[in-house]
Amino acid sequence: RKEVEQDPGPFNVPEGATVAFNCTYSNSASQSFFWYRQDCRKEPKLLMSVYSSGNEDGRFTAQLNRASQYISLLIRDSKLSDSATYLCVVNNPSGTYKYIFGTGTRLKVLA
Amino acid sequence: DTGVSQDPRHKITKRGQNVTFRCDPISEHNRLYWYRQTLGQGPEFLTYFQNEAQLEKSRLLSDRFSAERPKGSFSTLEIQRTEQGDSAMYLCASSLGVAEETQYFGPGTRLLVL
Numbered sequence: 001r002k003e004v005e006q007d008p009g010p011f012n013v014p015e016g017a018t019v020a021f022n023c024t025y026s027n028s029a030s031q032s033f034f035w036y037r038q039d040c041r042k043e044p045k046l047l048m049s050v051y052s053s054g055n056e057d058g059r060f061t062a063q064l065n066r067a068s069q070y071i072s073l074l075i076r077d078s079k080l081s082d083s084a085t086y087l088c089v090v091n092n093p094s095g096t097y098k099y100i101f102g103t104g105t106r107l108k109v110l111a
Numbered sequence: 112d113t114g115v116s117q118d119p120r121h122k123i124t125k126r127g128q129n130v131t132f133r134c135d136p137i138s139e140h141n142r143l144y145w146y147r148q149t150l151g152q153g154p155e156f157l158t159y160f161q162n163e164a165q166l167e168k169s170r171l172l173s174d175r176f177s178a179e180r181p182k183g184s185f186s187t188l189e190i191q192r193t194e195q196g197d198s199a200m201y202l203c204a205s206s207l208g209v210a211e212e213t214q215y216f217g218p219g220t221r222l223l224v225l
Contacts, residue, residue, distance in 0.1 A: 008151070032212060043202060043216040044154065087153050096167045097142060097212050099204075101153030 001026055006088050006102035014110050017078050021105045023088030024070045032091035033064055035073050037084045038104065044087055047073075078109045113137060115217035117203050123223045124193055131189045132220045136205030143186050144214060145178055146202040147171065154202055160186060161208070193224045 006023045013019045025033075033050035048055065050062040050071050061074040075082055088102035116135045124130050136143050141162055146154035157176070158168045162183035172178075175193075180186040190197055200221050204214040 004153075034213070041221075043218050045216070046213060049213065091212060092156075096159055097206065098144060098156040098159055098167065099146075099154070099214060100156070103151065103153050 002102075003027060003100045004088055004090050004102040006105050008103050008105060010106040010108055012108045012110055013078055015078055015080060017109075018074065018076045019078060019107065020075075021073045021086055021088075021107075022070055023072070023102050023105075024068075025088075025090045025100075026069070027090070027092075028066075028069060030090045030092070033062075033071050034089040034091075034099075035060075035062055035071075036087040036089055036101075038087055039084050044101075047086070075107075078107075080109050080111060083107055083109045115203055115205055115215055117201075117217040117220050119220055120218060121221045121223075123225065125225050126193060126195060128193055129189065129191045130193060130222065131187055132201055132203075132222075133185060133187050134203030134205075134217055135185045136203070137207075137215060138184075139207065140205035140215075141183075141208035142206045142214075143180055144204045144206075145186070145188050146204065148200045148202060148219075149198075157188075157201075190222075193222075195224045198222055198224045 035047040036044040037047045038044045054063040059076045085104040087104045092098045143160045145157040148154040160180040175191045200219045202219045203217045
């Protein structure tokens, strides 16, 4: 079983739609969680950290469910510019702070 | 630009040659990481430095790979006797350390081994 699992997609959605991605992780001791966005042939860029209480940044909402070991990302009112790969990231709990990435979920927002 | 920088951005080499990549982290960032990313996959951890000390190496990092961070600032990643399977994007990231663990990535070095 992979340490971090995501549905690779692609998710093709019309502009204005709401789309949600889930990600599951296997290590219950994981401490920190993030969503990164990666455009084609570019580096990953931090979209948002994920906190236990859930957090929102504009059209983006992230939630963490420790009991079920999954995190989610909700994008409301999708824009064409949201088209990208969304990487789920878990911070290794062993103290080295390395990131463990999912394979990423591809999103394409259609006009 | 005060972000993470990497050089070169692209490298094409023949199988068996040695290559070296450089990463300059954000200044004052104590931690530096190397990752490798192949098509359709998320980045995979290779190695990590806290200042000049290399504290962890992935089993992905065979004996052909070596990384250094001699003065706790920039880092180099060398691949000896390259193989076609080494073709990938090599990403460097840095983080401030202490309580802040958000990692910031450089633009990557895209390696193609022919």
